[in-house]
Amino acid sequence: xxxxxxxxxxxxxxxxxxxxxxxxxxxxxxxxxxxxxxxxxxxxxxxxxxxxxxxxxxxxxxxxxxxxxxxxxxxxxxxxxxxxxxxxxxxxxxxxxxxxxxxxxxxxxxxxxxxxxxxxxxxxxxxxxxxxxxxxxxxxxxxxxxxxxxxxxxxxxxxxxxxxxxxxxxxxxxxxxxxxxxxxxxxxxxxxxxxxxxxxxxxxxxxxxxxxxxxxxxxxxxxxxxxxxxxxxxxxxxxxxxxxxxxxxxxxxxxxxxxxxxxxxxxxxxxxxxxxxxxxxxxxxxxxxxxxxxxxxxxxxxxxxxxxxxxxxxxxxxxxxxxxxxxxxxxxxxxxxxxxxxxxxxxxxxxx
Amino acid sequence: xxxxxxxxxxxxxxxxxxxxxxxxxxxxxxxxxxxxxxxxxxxxxxxxxxxxxxxxxxxxxxxxxxxxxxxxxxxxxxxxxxxxxxxxxxxxxxxxxxxxxxxxxxxxxxxxxxxxxxxxxxxxxxxxxxxxxxxxxxxxxxxxxxxxxxxxxxxxxxxxxxxxxxxxxxxxxxxxxxxxxxxxxxxxxxxxxxxxxxxxxxxxxxxxxxxxxxxxxxxxxxxxxxxxxxxxxxxxxxxxxxxxxxxxxxxxxxxxxxxxxxxxxxxxxxxxxxxxxxxxxxxxxxxxxxxxxxxxxxxxxxxxxxxxxxxxxxxxxxxxxxxxxxxxxxxxxxxxxxxxxxxxxxxxxxxx
DNA sequence: GAACTGACAA
DNA sequence: TTGTCAGTTC
Numbered sequence: 031x032x033x034x035x036x037x038x039x040x041x042x043x044x045x046x047x048x049x050x051x052x053x054x055x056x057x058x059x060x061x062x063x064x065x066x067x068x069x070x071x072x073x074x075x076x077x078x079x080x081x082x083x084x085x086x087x088x089x090x091x092x093x094x095x096x097x098x099x100x101x102x103x104x105x106x107x108x109x110x111x112x113x114x115x116x117x118x119x120x121x122x123x124x125x126x127x128x129x130x131x132x133x134x135x136x137x138x139x140x141x142x143x144x145x146x147x148x149x150x151x152x153x154x155x156x157x158x159x160x161x162x163x164x165x166x167x168x169x170x171x172x173x174x175x176x177x178x179x180x181x182x183x184x185x186x187x188x189x190x191x192x193x194x195x196x197x198x199x200x201x202x203x204x205x206x207x208x209x210x211x212x213x214x215x216x217x218x219x220x221x222x223x224x225x226x227x228x229x230x231x232x233x234x235x236x237x238x239x240x241x242x243x244x245x246x247x248x249x250x251x252x253x254x255x256x257x258x259x260x261x262x263x264x265x266x267x268x269x270x271x272x273x274x275x276x277x278x279x280x281x282x283x284x285x286x287x288x289x290x291x292x293x294x295x296x297x298x299x300x301x302x303x304x305x306x307x308x309x310x311x312x313x314x315x316x317x318x319x320x321x322x323x324x325x326x327x328x329x330x331x332x333x334x335x336x337x338x339x340x341x342x343x344x345x346x347x348x349x350x351x352x353x354x355x356x357x358x359x360x361x362x363x364x365x366x367x368x369x370x371x372x373x374x375x376x377x378x379x380x381x382x
Numbered sequence: 383x384x385x386x387x388x389x390x391x392x393x394x395x396x397x398x399x400x401x402x403x404x405x406x407x408x409x410x411x412x413x414x415x416x417x418x419x420x421x422x423x424x425x426x427x428x429x430x431x432x433x434x435x436x437x438x439x440x441x442x443x444x445x446x447x448x449x450x451x452x453x454x455x456x457x458x459x460x461x462x463x464x465x466x467x468x469x470x471x472x473x474x475x476x477x478x479x480x481x482x483x484x485x486x487x488x489x490x491x492x493x494x495x496x497x498x499x500x501x502x503x504x505x506x507x508x509x510x511x512x513x514x515x516x517x518x519x520x521x522x523x524x525x526x527x528x529x530x531x532x533x534x535x536x537x538x539x540x541x542x543x544x545x546x547x548x549x550x551x552x553x554x555x556x557x558x559x560x561x562x563x564x565x566x567x568x569x570x571x572x573x574x575x576x577x578x579x580x581x582x583x584x585x586x587x588x589x590x591x592x593x594x595x596x597x598x599x600x601x602x603x604x605x606x607x608x609x610x611x612x613x614x615x616x617x618x619x620x621x622x623x624x625x626x627x628x629x630x631x632x633x634x635x636x637x638x639x640x641x642x643x644x645x646x647x648x649x650x651x652x653x654x655x656x657x658x659x660x661x662x663x664x665x666x667x668x669x670x671x672x673x674x675x676x677x678x679x680x681x682x683x684x685x686x687x688x689x690x691x692x693x694x695x696x697x698x699x700x701x702x703x704x705x706x707x708x709x710x711x712x713x714x715x716x717x718x719x720x721x722x723x724x725x726x727x728x729x730x731x732x733x734x
Numbered sequence: 735g736a737a738c739t740g741a742c743a744a
Numbered sequence: 745t746t747g748t749c750a751g752t753t754c
Contacts, residue, residue, distance in 0.1 A: 104557040111532035111560065128558075139567045139577060140525070144536070146558035250738095 032060050032096050032122040035089035039118035039133065041251070041271060043109045048248035048269070048277055049078050050102040055151050060096040060122075064275065068156050076241045077264070077280040079158060086274025089119075098122060098129055099151035105131075108144040122148075158280070163258040163266070164231035165192040169212060170223055171255040171269060175246035177210050182239045184208045187284060191234040192259065197227060201239070222253035233259045235283040242267070245279040384412050384448050384474040387441035391470035391485065393603070393623060395461045400600035400621070400629055401430050402454040407503050412448040412474075416627065420508050428593045429616070429632040431510060438626025441471075450474060450481055451503035457483075460496040474500075510632070515610040515618070516583035517544040521564060522575055523607040523621065527598035529562050534591045536560045539636060543586040544611065549579060553591070574605035585611045587635040594619070597631040 036042055049056075049067075056069035064083040071078065084090040112118055112133040119132040131144040177199050181188050185203035192198075196213040214227045248269040249255075258266040264280040271277065388394055401408075401419075408421035416435040423430065436442040464470055464485040471484040483496040529551050533540050537555035544550075548565040566579045600621040601607075610618040616632040623629065 101557070107535050107557065108560075110535065111562075137567070139565050140562065141565075142532075142560065142562040144558055144560045 031091070031093055031124050033089065033091045033119065034065065034084075034087045035117065035119045036086075037088050037117050039109075039112050039116045040114045041274070042118050043106075043112060043114070044248075044250050045080065045082070045271060045277065046102060046106040046109050048251060049080065050106040051247060052076060052078055052244050052279075053102050055099060055101050055149060057151050057153055058098045058100060059155075060092050060098065062092050062095075064090075066275075068158070069153065070156070071241070071244070075238075075281070076244070077156065077158070079276075079278045079280070081275035082271060083275045086271070088117075093124070096122065099149040100129070100146065101149065104146060108146065111142060111144065161260060161263055163263070164260040165227065165229045165233045165258070167192065167197050167225070167227050167257040167259075168254055169197075169225040169257070171246070171249045171252055173212070173225075174255045174257070175249045177212075178239055178242040178246055181208055181210070182243055186239055187236050188239050188242060189234065189236045190257070190259065190265075191232075192227060192229055193232050194227075194229060196225075224254075231261075233261055235259055235261070235265060236285075237265060237281055237283055241279075241281050245281075248277050248279075251277065383443070383445055383476050385441065385443045385471065386417065386436075386439045387469065387471045388438075389440050389469050391461075391464050391468045392466040393626070394470050395458075395464060395466070396600075396602050397432065397434070397623060397629065398454060398458040398461050400603060401432065402458040403599060404428060404430055404596050404631075405454050407451060407453050407501060409503050409505055410450045410452060411507075412444050412450065414444050414447075416442075418627075420510070421505065422508070423593070423596070427590075427634070428596070429508065429510070431628075431630045431632070433627035434623060435627050438623070440469075445476070448474065451501040452481070452498065453501065456498060460498065463494060463496065513612060513615055515615070516612045517579065517581045517585045517610070519544065519549050519577070519579050519609040519611075520606055521549075521577040521609075523598070523601045523604055525564070525577075526607045526609070527601045529564075530591055530594045530598050533560055533562070534595055538591055539588050540591050540594060541586060541588045542609070542611065542617075543584075544579060544581055545584050546579075546581060548577075576606075583613075585613055587611055587613070587617060589617060589633055589635055593631075593633050597633075600629050600631075603629065 049069075052071040053069040054072050056067050059066045059068075062084065064081060064086075066082070067078070067080040069078055070076065084092070108131050109118075112131075113135055115136045116133040117136075119130075119134070121130045121132065122128070127148045128145050129148055131146070133140075133142045133144075135141070178188065181199060181201035184206065185201035185208075187201065189200040190197060191200065196211055199210045199212075201208050212225050215223075215225045218224050245267045251271055252269040254270070256266075256268040258268070262283070264282045267279040267281070269277045401421075404423040405421040406424050408419050411418045411420075414436065416433060416438075418434070419430070419432040421430055422428065436444070460483050461470075464483075465487055467488045468485040469488075471482075471486070473482045473484065474480070479500045480497050481500055483498070485492075485494045485496075487493070530540065533551060533553035536558065537553035537560075539553065541552040542549060543552065546566075548563055551562045551564075553560050564577050567575075567577045570576050597619045598607075603623055604621040606622070608618075608620040610620070614635070616634045619631040619633070621629045
């Protein structure tokens with residue numbers, strides 16, 4: 031049986047609000063180490079990875095590994111019925127195909143339980159490489175959200191450009207062009223207001239603002255956001271879930287025809303090459319839970335990790351002109367617990 | 383002539399917001415004892431009864447009994463033009479077919495008057511029995527509203543089940559099932575937070591959430607709501623209007639095929655039998671104003687009233703399979719002041 | 735005081 | 745379904 035209890039139920043509500051717009055259905059993986067989810071967004075362009083470690087819960091019990099397929103909008107609907115101060119308990123008995131959400135009001139006068147049917151969702155467990163990133167930006171999450179929202183009213187894409195001096199967000203559209211520069215600033219009163227840039231190499235990448243704005247739904251979860259970038263690697267936008275884990279969003283950059291130092295100049299004028307998000311499924315031995323458990327001890331989760339000798343699982347590069355998507359829908363790879371799926375799956379970026 | 387003056391004009395605004403969505407046109411009955419309204423909702427399933435006693439007004443004058451037919455949405459429209467702190471005066475001269483709403487701003491700097499034509503509305507004065515209820519729940523109105531709203535996202539109907547321990551609200555739908563249990567709790571800091579259950583007999587009834595959610599529009603009027611239930615009687619949902627009277631909503635329960643102790647089990651799976659709301663008009667001698675005038679002295683308005691030897695005027699029971707509505711629209715019974723109408727009117731529940 | 739969210743009306 | 749509004753929160 032599986033049971034978890036979270037006193038600060040609002041955390042779970044926020045987590046679901048953060049991903050329900052991006053992903054329709056997803057498998058939650060429950061193991062003794064924690065509660066996690068990995069899923070591509072419904073247009074198969076972005077990827078969400080959620081981890082809530084067992085230590086973060088007041089009570090956590092998971093007798094055997096368990097995959098629960100659920101519709102995220104439905105979970106969110108039910109969690110909306112929980113008060114912000116409610117204690118949330120999630121239960122799944124072995125052998126049943128339902129999960130129960132229990133909400134206890136702080137006064138214990140009102141106890142609600144919501145039962146939901148589990149779904150059978152075909153999905154591979156995606157391999158996400160622990161890459162070394164050329165630039166990592168840490169900044170107030172609200173500021174990042176504001177920038178993405180503001181730039182959306184100018185254009186559809188943002189060019190993020192990191193130099194030693196700071197990070198520049200640029201957009202360009204019919205009504206004009208915008209540049210927002212944030213300077214590194216570690217000398218603030220409150221650490222959550224800091225903007226810190228760790229840079230090995232200057233990086234300039236272009237992204238669809240539509241997805242960035244989806245990512246910023248997680249802003250209420252954390253004061254700070256971490257944006258990790260390398261040329262030709264998907265950006266990672268990470269929000270910590272206090273004391274429990276994280277939500278990470280991955281998004282492949284749009285490819286420029288030629289690399290330009292002056293990025294803003296042609297940002298919207300030239301058509302971007304299509305971007306392919308290549309995902310390889312790998313044997314699911316839960317390495318993610320292990321690796322990430324370290325990430326809160328050191329505040330730079332990905333930058334200083336040693337280059338792994340693993341294959342590059344998540345990468346993006348220019349598509350041949352006529353290349354077609356190999357898989358245009360849900361990859362039909364069974365991923366029962368313990369089953370090793372090694373097929374390579376390539377997912378076409380439809381309309382980023 | 384008729385004239386009333388209410389310093390706390392926001393009360394009247396809230397009252398009209400509470401009923402305008404349920405009822406289109408209605409007759410307001412003005413007598414020396416107060417200002418009242420009884421009307422079925424536009425689909426003839428629910429019934430609203432409003433009473434504002436003359437003592438509640440700063441000034442109240444009613445020379446002779448008077449029925450004013452008005453469109454509630456139009457009144458609400460006009461009242462929206464009044465500030466929340468405005469003093470409201472309503473005037474109707476004899477022999478005219480208009481009513482005037484006057485709004486004085488607190489500073490007296492702005493005085494508005496709105497004139498409205500009265501309508502001739504055919505409607506019987508409905509007889510509402512003073513029944514004895516098997517269970518009466520008193521709880522915070524906001525909590526009741528929250529429960530109805532939450533359950534609406536799960537299903538269309540709510541099963542309300544009262545036992546000594548508390549009251550359970552259940553719903554069931556495509557995405558799952560929900561149970562919300564509220565325990566009796568009289569030992570709270572503020573009396574308006576109390577949940578109190580007076581129960582002679584356990585009761586379980588099923589209602590359409592759509593109507594319940596309409597009723598909760600009255601939530602701003604009162605901190606507490608009273609829900610009175612008996613098997614096979616319409617539920618009464620009552621909100622007090624501070625110092626003046628009340629709004630009561632009546633709704634016939636959906637009939638279960640069989641009475642079940644475990645209600646939730648079949649809540650949504652079996653089609654409910656149609657419910658007929660049988661209303662008998664009776665000579666209008668304003669007994670309601672009399673009776674209800676007592677209801678604030680004792681806080682249990684309906685429960686402890688002696689069983690009356692009146693005919694059961696508002697009842698519901700299963701319809702024969704092919705029975706047709708005898709009256710499918712507005713009952714065409716003239717109800718001029720003082721005229722005694724005794725025809726029996728049966729109104730079909732269309733699609734609760 | 736500003737921004738966000740949820741509720742309501744068109 | 746969308747736009748607006750008010751309440752709430754930070």
